[in-house]
Amino acid sequence: MNNSECDVCEQLCEHPQAICRARSEALADxxxxxxxxTFKILGDTTRVKILQILSRCELCVCDIAAVVGxxxxxxxxxxxxxxxxxxxxxxxxxxxxxxxxxxxxxxxxLAQGIEHIKHR
Amino acid sequence: MNNSECDVCEQLCEHPQAICRARSEALADxxxxxxxxTFKILGDTTRVKILQILSRCELCVCDIAAVVGxxxxxxxxxxxxxxxxxxxxxxxxxxxxxxxxxxxxxxxxLAQGIEHIKHR
DNA sequence: CCATTATATGAATATATGTTCATACGTTTA
DNA sequence: TAAACGTATGAACATATATTCATATAATGG
Numbered sequence: 390m391n392n393s394e395c396d397v398c399e400q401l402c403e404h405p406q407a408i409c410r411a412r413s414e415a416l417a418d419x420x421x422x423x424x425x426x427t428f429k430i431l432g433d434t435t436r437v438k439i440l441q442i443l444s445r446c447e448l449c450v451c452d453i454a455a456v457v458g459x460x461x462x463x464x465x466x467x468x469x470x471x472x473x474x475x476x477x478x479x480x481x482x483x484x485x486x487x488x489x490x491x492x493x494x495x496x497x498x499l500a501q502g503i504e505h506i507k508h509r
Numbered sequence: 510m511n512n513s514e515c516d517v518c519e520q521l522c523e524h525p526q527a528i529c530r531a532r533s534e535a536l537a538d539x540x541x542x543x544x545x546x547t548f549k550i551l552g553d554t555t556r557v558k559i560l561q562i563l564s565r566c567e568l569c570v571c572d573i574a575a576v577v578g579x580x581x582x583x584x585x586x587x588x589x590x591x592x593x594x595x596x597x598x599x600x601x602x603x604x605x606x607x608x609x610x611x612x613x614x615x616x617x618x619l620a621q622g623i624e625h626i627k628h629r
Numbered sequence: 630c631c632a633t634t635a636t637a638t639g640a641a642t643a644t645a646t647g648t649t650c651a652t653a654c655g656t657t658t659a
Numbered sequence: 660t661a662a663a664c665g666t667a668t669g670a671a672c673a674t675a676t677a678t679t680c681a682t683a684t685a686a687t688g689g
Contacts, residue, residue, distance in 0.1 A: 404568075404569065404571075404572050407566065407568060407572050408572050408575045408576055410565075410566070411562050411565060411566065411568060411572065411576045412576050414562070414565045415558065415561065415562055415576060415577075416557070416558060416561045418554075420623070420626065421554050421557045421558045421561070422554050423626045424557050424619075424622050424623060424626055425551070425552050425553050425554040425556070425557045426552070427552075427622055427625055427626055428548050428549075428551035428552035428557070428622060429548075429549070429552030429553070430552070431545070431548035431551075431552065432545050432546070432547075432548035432549030432550070432551065432552040433545050433549070434538075434541050434542050434545040436545070437536070437541045437544050437545045437548070438535065438536060438541045441535065441536045441541070442531050442534070442535055445530075445531060445534045446527070446530070446531065448524075448527060448531060449524065451524075452524050452527050452528050452531065455528045456528055456531045456532050456535060457535075475625075475629075494621070494624065494625055494628070495625075497621060498618075498621050498622065498625065499544075501614070501617060501618050501621055502544050502547055502548060502618065503540070503544060504614065505547055505595075505614055505615075505618065506540065506543045506544055506547055508614070509595075
């Protein structure tokens, strides 16, 4: 995968073959980092609430704040993170900014997660 | 959703209807918390690597540590979190403990996430 | 142009988190 | 039973994170 070529296989405790094989199939470091970054953004109660709300309809910042019961500033900070992770998009309408999910994909992720927690 | 019945609708900046509607469709606090908790566990490079590796084959702690290039202790701590979130399961074989994904569902979550980061 | 409204952002603070080190636990083997 | 091995865990530390407060920006209406 990386430049390393199973160089660790000889030294460690056990199962050099398994290690080599797993290494060759492992996620690239950069991909793992990005993937984790995405999940990390999803990993906050406020942000999850925001996303789930936006999966139903487009809303302005002020309304989002009202629904999740947090201050405007806090919500704005979180929306910034969500934007950065390309989880939400926005459009301006007058002095308002209307947010929505970046694509349906995000809904799927949420649904998949909900399924996991409901599944017992 | 909660016991609150749109009581905030009258006071805040804008769109009381939108707020009421969103509130009624919002995730229950506890669900949002659990969902975020799950994603939070997924939101770490080391843990993502571990999960992706385990999506390919069952491995012992020592081998996992070798593959992700971290200490046994660090990996063990992370596996504990992964267990707590029901993302991995394990079985003992002699003095070894073999870990694997808790169910195929988890692979799907990972795949969905990967699709998101690859999608541009 | 000034006041108002909606949103964004920087600084500060409290809290959470990941890794390391040392050590404990449990199983196997000598 | 003692030693060795694989794994788990508690404490400590450094770093990351979420919220709040104050304030800035941008757009609208008077």
